[in-house]
Amino acid sequence: MVIPKSHAANVFEIDDELLAHAHIVAKKVATALKEATGCEGVNILQNNGEIAGQSVFHLHIHVIPRYSKDDANIKWTPGTQDVDKLNAIAEKVQKIL
Secondary structure (H helix, E strand, C coil), X not given: CECCCCCCCCCCCCCHHHHHHHHHHHHHHHHHHHHHHXXXXXXXXXXXXXXXXXXXXXXXXXXXXXXXXXXXXXXXXXXXXXXXXXXXXXXXXXHHC
């Protein structure tokens, strides 16, 4: 787990430079974890808000080793959403950005 020393509850509150640094550290941790454990892959996960699974309200990044027969259930299936709805959301996000 990567935990910035400076407090920010979530991605919406953290300084951009601190977030960038935290992800650089997460990459280093993932690389070391893969070498140390021989895992086949790594999930890098960061939850924002209770509905998204956040239970500790200080930004932190999980670095999770993965193996072909593990029982971790971190799934999202691309292509199962309504394309028209996704396009409408994308247009709104582009206008906000």
